[in-house]
Amino acid sequence: MARIVISEFMDERAVAQLEAAHEVLYDPKLVGDAARLRAEAATADALVVRNLTQVRGELLAALTRCKVVGRLGVGLDNIDVPACEAKGMKVIPATGANALSVAEYVIASTMLLLRGAFASSAAVAAGEWPRAALGNGRETAGQVLGIIGFGSIGQMTARLAQGLGMQVIAYDAMLPPGADVFAQTGVRQVGLDELIAGADAVTLHVPLVDTTRGLFNAARIAQMKKGAVLVNTSRGHIVDIEAVGAALRAGRLGGAAIDVFDVEPFPASTSLRDCPNLLLTPHISGVSAQSNERVSFMIADKVLESLN
Template sequence: MTTRARIVITEFMDERAVAQLAAMHDVLYDPLLVDDAPRLIKEAASADVLIVRNRTQVRNDLLSALGQCRVVGRLGVGLDNIDVSGCEAKGIQVIPATGANALSVAEYVIASTMLLLRGAYTATQAVASGQWPRAALSNGRETAGKTLGIIGFGSIGQTVARMAHGLGMKVIAFDAMLTADAAVFRQTGIAFSSLDTLISQADVVTLHVPLVETTRGLFNAARIAAMKKGAVLINTSRGHIVDLQAVATALRSGHLGGAAIDVFDTEPLPADVSLQNCPNLLLSPHISGVTFEANERVSFMIADKVLESLN
């Protein structure tokens, strides 16, 4: 008979997946635990398994408190909130939900691409109040035929590429971890591009890279200036990769044709006057990978993998 383990879940998880874990082990499920640091540290001390999303920082004091933990389950794919090497040094297995939210993120990217290129979906109040801005909104751009540049060609980038091909877009990709002759480019039919070439040629640039030292500040003012005039920038990866002030400046000058930003240096994003009333800017609160279906897939994937690791 399997010994019952103690599982602490610090952020929201599909409650059916929680119930699956609770049927076999002792579970503390508190989606607000992430915001109570003293209690989090206390509960972590007796946890055999810790399950987190992106806000729980599994490092420093929290990592030190994990005295008997064997597994950290990540309800998502980014691991920048987890000291992976520190976990490994303590014999703790880190399990991400690789691929489970790729479809959700990809749909967000494609929807943002179409919305920002067309520019026709901001007139509701004007039309409802009797205005008719037809001429002003008649210069929107079609998605078909445009070049989509994907930076980071893992499971999410590849899913975006398949969808973009279906819309008739030309797709090019760069991944610092892959060479031009990597099998994935042949298998997907996507053209490999250097980073500089991609930035200069793409009508839409979408970022799917982890936050590491080589990607921190990747899209600074100089790289944004090197983009095509009127191009669109989409960031669903991590904050600190894109300079938001440079984005706002480029949008106001008209150099950038649009931007969709789902991730920020600090979350929640503090009030920022420079981003308010900024043209062609879409901001969302780190939800590109969080839909009903994606949460279900992520939660059950981690529940299954945690149970497998405990057995």
């Protein structure tokens, strides 16, 4: 019987599936106690994490008998994958399991930001009637959605956008010109500069690597179509949050939805307080009741398979 340590929240039915076969320590708060996490890791044959647990440095060194690291999500920037593999540990992300949840978040955020009319409840309830101010919002149909990063989440987002009548263009540095996936999805492949200049809404679905760090800085945001909206559900450090705030206040950027941050939890920021047409969420675009179930059971199955 192996020992499995789970340091962040997981669907409890998937945890029970693991407990039926192996010894399991499940403590969603374990990630917040570094010393205890390292101590428990020393006797772990498998470690299951989300995005907060940093599998590197001292924690990685403590994993002396671990065979597999299960990632309840898809991003791997919190895991030193080469170092894990060098120690003989298999790293398993939940590829595709939360794609629909992220794609729905992107589309819902884009619709909210383009229309710009859904933050008026308090004003209307107070007897105000901002009809003229809110009557110039844009319909979603006919707008151009630019997708940067055309993997499973980008493709799912494209399908939902097309269902609403949006035109979809995409750029992916890893795909060659004329890659089959563009014809298969009915999405026009374009260069990065063309996408940024031509899209009414831009959504990011790229990993955090050297070439994407700082990708959307002040200069690149300035290249966007005036009034365009930006959605980031990929990773922090890819978008300059301060530049987003400045562009919103200047009226250059039409709206932004930010779900990921350089530091999480995100520290209080006066520069973003009361910014117009800004949605901030705590890294939950890929987390829904259904996606948590899919992600948890996928990782439970793959961890059991690796241990057996």
